[in-house]
Amino acid sequence: MRIGKEASLPVTGGERQLKVEDVQEAYIEQKDRLVGAIDTTKTILGELREFNKSEWVVRYPTLQEQSEVDDAASSKSKPRRSIRRSLSFADDPSNQTEVVYTPTRQGLTRAVTLASIADAQEDSSELTPTEESDKEAAEGERLLPDKIGDFSILRLDLKLGPHGSSTSPAALVSQLEKGSIANLLDERIGAAVHHMDKLRLRVEDTSSKVLVTGDLNSGKSTFVNALLRREVMPVDQQPCTTAFCEVHDAAENNGVEEIHVLKDGVPYSISDEATFSRVSLTDLENIVVDNEGAQPVLKVYLADSRATSESLLSNGVVDISLIDAPGLNRDSLKTTALFARQEEIDVVVFVVSAENHFTLSSKEFLWNASNEKAYVFIVVNKFEQIKNKEKCRRLVLEQIKQLSPRTYEDAEDLVHFVDSAAALRPYTANPAFDDLESSLRSFVLVKRSKSKLQPVSTYLTNLLTDIDLLVGANAIVAQTDMDRATDDLNRAKPVWEKMKNGRESLEDALEIVEEDGANTTSNKTKAILGAALERVGQGQPGVDNAISLPPFPGFFGLWDYARDVRRTLLASLDAAVKLAEDEARITTTAGVKKIGLLGDQNLPEGVERSRRVFMPEAMFSVRSGKNGGLNRHRSSSTASAVVAGGVYNLGIGLSQRSDMLETSFLDLFDFNHHLWVHFGDGKADAEEDNEKSPTAISILSVGVGALTMVGGKAIGIRSLIDGAARISELIADESARRWAAPVIGAVVIGATAYFILELPNSIPRTIGRRIRASLVKVEDNATEQELFVNAHAGRVSRETRKVLRLASWDLRERFRTAMEERGKEVRDAEELEKQARRALSYFHEVEAKTGAVRDEAGLLGVL
Numbered sequence: 001m002r003i004g005k006e007a008s009l010p011v012t013g014g015e016r017q018l019k020v021e022d023v024q025e026a027y028i029e030q031k032d033r034l035v036g037a038i039d040t041t042k043t044i045l046g047e048l049r050e051f052n053k054s055e056w057v058v059r060y061p062t063l064q065e066q067s068e069v070d071d072a073a074s075s076k077s078k079p080r081r082s083i084r085r086s087l088s089f090a091d092d093p094s095n096q097t098e099v100v101y102t103p104t105r106q107g108l109t110r111a112v113t114l115a116s117i118a119d120a121q122e123d124s125s126e127l128t129p130t131e132e133s134d135k136e137a138a139e140g141e142r143l144l145p146d147k148i149g150d151f152s153i154l155r156l157d158l159k160l161g162p163h164g165s166s167t168s169p170a171a172l173v174s175q176l177e178k179g180s181i182a183n184l185l186d187e188r189i190g191a192a193v194h195h196m197d198k199l200r201l202r203v204e205d206t207s208s209k210v211l212v213t214g215d216l217n218s219g220k221s222t223f224v225n226a227l228l229r230r231e232v233m234p235v236d237q238q239p240c241t242t243a244f245c246e247v248h249d250a251a252e253n254n255g256v257e258e259i260h261v262l263k264d265g266v267p268y269s270i271s272d273e274a275t276f277s278r279v280s281l282t283d284l285e286n287i288v289v290d291n292e293g294a295q296p297v298l299k300v301y302l303a304d305s306r307a308t309s310e311s312l313l314s315n316g317v318v319d320i321s322l323i324d325a326p327g328l329n330r331d332s333l334k335t336t337a338l339f340a341r342q343e344e345i346d347v348v349v350f351v352v353s354a355e356n357h358f359t360l361s362s363k364e365f366l367w368n369a370s371n372e373k374a375y376v377f378i379v380v381n382k383f384e385q386i387k388n389k390e391k392c393r394r395l396v397l398e399q400i401k402q403l404s405p406r407t408y409e410d411a412e413d414l415v416h417f418v419d420s421a422a423a424l425r426p427y428t429a430n431p432a433f434d435d436l437e438s439s440l441r442s443f444v445l446v447k448r449s450k451s452k453l454q455p456v457s458t459y460l461t462n463l464l465t466d467i468d469l470l471v472g473a474n475a476i477v478a479q480t481d482m483d484r485a486t487d488d489l490n491r492a493k494p495v496w497e498k499m500k501n502g503r504e505s506l507e508d509a510l511e512i513v514e515e516d517g518a519n520t521t522s523n524k525t526k527a528i529l530g531a532a533l534e535r536v537g538q539g540q541p542g543v544d545n546a547i548s549l550p551p552f553p554g555f556f557g558l559w560d561y562a563r564d565v566r567r568t569l570l571a572s573l574d575a576a577v578k579l580a581e582d583e584a585r586i587t588t589t590a591g592v593k594k595i596g597l598l599g600d601q602n603l604p605e606g607v608e609r610s611r612r613v614f615m616p617e618a619m620f621s622v623r624s625g626k627n628g629g630l631n632r633h634r635s636s637s638t639a640s641a642v643v644a645g646g647v648y649n650l651g652i653g654l655s656q657r658s659d660m661l662e663t664s665f666l667d668l669f670d671f672n673h674h675l676w677v678h679f680g681d682g683k684a685d686a687e688e689d690n691e692k693s694p695t696a697i698s699i700l701s702v703g704v705g706a707l708t709m710v711g712g713k714a715i716g717i718r719s720l721i722d723g724a725a726r727i728s729e730l731i732a733d734e735s736a737r738r739w740a741a742p743v744i745g746a747v748v749i750g751a752t753a754y755f756i757l758e759l760p761n762s763i764p765r766t767i768g769r770r771i772r773a774s775l776v777k778v779e780d781n782a783t784e785q786e787l788f789v790n791a792h793a794g795r796v797s798r799e800t801r802k803v804l805r806l807a808s809w810d811l812r813e814r815f816r817t818a819m820e821e822r823g824k825e826v827r828d829a830e831e832l833e834k835q836a837r838r839a840l841s842y843f844h845e846v847e848a849k850t851g852a853v854r855d856e857a858g859l860l861g862v863l
């Protein structure tokens with residue numbers, strides 16, 4: 001059942017009694033509902049605060065009217081039945097979203113939907129707006145024209161500190177952060193919870209105060225006595241009441257009838273003796289009458305002998321206390337007016353004498369009181385003595401119409417013409433006064449609903465509406481976040497997974513590129529240098545291009561010739577090394593390109609590719625060491641054994657090495673070799689390098705060689721013959737010696753002639769062979785390790801590997817970083833999605849809860 005204005009509709013007799021009971025019942029019912037609603041709302045707010053702290057920073061929305069241009073545009077294109085607002089948040093005022101505000105149930109609830117969604121729904125339903133919904137929207141617009149988008153209870157006073165002088169809300173809040181707004185909101189919610197506690201106490205409080213006031217001598221005390229059916233308050237023909245007498249049921253004072261005189265300025269507490277002084281009931285008259293100028297406040301505790309259904313003080317629902325105030329005159333008007341304005345005064349009963357009607361003071365009081373309390377209960381007393389009752393009634397009502405129009409409207413209920421003195425007479429029926437009593441009880445209850453329950457209803461309604469707006473707007477944020485998170489996930493997750501799956505194959509591919517590059521370079525170097533060495537071994541330049549042997553200068557330039565040949569052959573080997581390095585550069589470039597390609601294939605879009613530019617020419621160059629000197633350590637391990645390292649291009653190649661350039665006698669004549677080649681069994685190769693184990697014949701050839709030394713270093717022919725004779729002496733056999741000497745001589749001379757003729761061909765070969773021999777070494781385990789070739793192959797392929805490794809390391813790092821970033825993106829998006837999903841369902845839950853509270857508390861009808 002609803003408690004509304006209609007509850008106080010004029011009814012008479014038995015009907016009225018029924019009405020009073022209905023009102024009582026409805027009051028209790030409504031009170032219980034509201035207490036329940038307060039508790040549930042407190043729980044909702046408590047959870048919201050917790051949620052704000054631990055799960056989701058609740059954003060503070062503002063809804064603003066859209067600019068007129070927008071409105072005009074949208075209304076032209078399509079008739080809207082909903083109210084459009086732009087939604088923004090206090091921490092981000094510039095970011096506005098168009099939303100549709102849908103007032104439902106007479107504007108008491110507010111739903112906020114994204115305009116795009118609302119439009120889609122409107123379009124898809126293809127329903128023409130019904131009259132009903134048009135009306136509803138119009139109603140909402142009318143009901144909350146200025147309030148839309150504004151909070152009433154959870155409103156934040158978003159002002160900046162002492163320097164914040166700007167009054168524009170956007171300017172004020174733009175500096176506020178999300179977190180600090182959430183804190184402000186938390187404080188505001190805390191205050192709302194605190195206020196609800198107070199409201200709850202107030203609703204639960206069953207006491208209600210009725211202030212009886214009126215002109216001097218109008219019969220107020222008599223009226224109070226009549227209500228109590230007991231002559232308690234002193235009555236006199238001349239003005240006597242100078243105190244505010246608050247009459248309570250003695251039950252409140254443990255059944256003891258007595259008077260508590262309140263101490264001025266000390267808040268009264270029945271349980272604290274220090275706040276009042278106790279006076280006997282019989283002394284009431286003295287206290288009330290003898291107060292020179294002062295207007296003390298008394299608590300008069302009276303035992304009401306009447307049944308609860310009749311008693312006004314103790315009626316089972318509300319503990320009514322009657323306050324008999326001093327009569328109004330210039331002095332007391334102010335005090336009484338103040339008293340009447342007190343919050344706990346639910347009803348003002350104004351007693352006016354039928355004889356005098358309203359005096360100036362009473363008019364003034366009534367005018368003010370009716371403005372504040374709207375309804376005033378008026379008792380026109382001493383009515384019995386009036387002769388022309390109708391005229392009196394008409395005149396009084398006319399005056400009331402002027403003074404308190406709303407009271408006049410309900411005059412039948414609120415204006416009573418009685419005689420209090422007559423009501424006090426025992427055993428006399430007084431239906432007019434009974435009617436007054438019934439009306440007063442009903443009025444007190446209805447007024448109580450208004451004064452106690454209504455503020456709670458209003459507060460709760462506003463608060464729930466605020467919560468709806470808050471969670472509605474936050475649900476939009478959560479939905480937006482969720483959509484964004486889903487988008488992010490859809491975008492980042494496949495990329496991340498592709499990277500995760502592709503990581504190993506990328507590793508393998510990089511390994512292969514590295515390995516292939518190094519192997520190819522190594523093989524190519526070996527091939528080039530092997531071939532070059534082979535050619536040099538045969539006395540030809542190691543490479544074709546540009547290098548050719550010097551012309552043979554003739555027999556006398558033999559020594560210089562040998563040196564030039566040696567230099568040329570060595571230079572050709574240097575050129576071969578350079579060729580191998582160039583080849584390596586090409587191979588490395590291809591490898592680097594392949595790695596770049598792998599990067600393109602494996603790195604996700606938007607990831608910066610390597611900015612390193614590979615410079616092939618920088619390969620094999622010598623970097624400056626810390627001291628600015630040449631960094632030779634790289635080649636130091638092999639440099640001593642063979643010519644190697646990265647210093648060749650700077651001119652310290654084979655052809656520059658003094659040890660390699662030294663021309664020796666053996667460069668000219670390598671008898672040992674020649675003998676084997678030309679006179680041996682043709683297996684020269686096996687032995688050709690074995691210079692260090694001279695045989696008898698080689699010794700012989702040295703001797704013979706000595707004979708042919710020419711070019712400034714010649715040995716005399718005598719010595720030659722001596723040598724021959726010495727050799728022949730070696731042969732012990734006398735007879736043999738006899739024929740051997742000429743034979744040997746002939747052979748030596750023939751051979752010498754042959755060698756001399758062959759010199760232009762044999763010198764390069766000899767030198768080449770010697771060079772080759774010096775660069776090739778046979779290890780103990782019989783594996784021929786061509787140090788020159790292998791060392792270069794190793795060095796060149798190492799360099800290639802180094803470059804490729806650097807490039808692939810770079811790619812790996814980029815891949816790893818990008819993968820980590822994508823992984824983080826995915827994790828973040830998943831977390832955001834989870835959080836937003838939880839928040840969204842929480843906000844919807846809150847919306848459902850506020851709806852339930854509203855329904856259960858019957859808040860919709862209370863206005």
Ligand SMILES: Nc1nc2c(ncn2[C@@H]2O[C@H](COP(=O)(O)OP(=O)(O)OP(=O)(O)O)[C@@H](O)[C@H]2O)c(=O)[nH]1
Nearest residue numbers: 217218219220221222236237239240241327420421
């Ligand atoms: N005939 C008649 N006399 C009444 C009625 N009510 C009060 N009186 C008389 O009017 C006089 C004043 O009555 P009170 O009850 O003292 O009036 P009051 O308004 O309380 O006076 P103050 O408090 O002093 O202003 C007394 O002599 C009462 O007997 C009534 O209903 N009928």
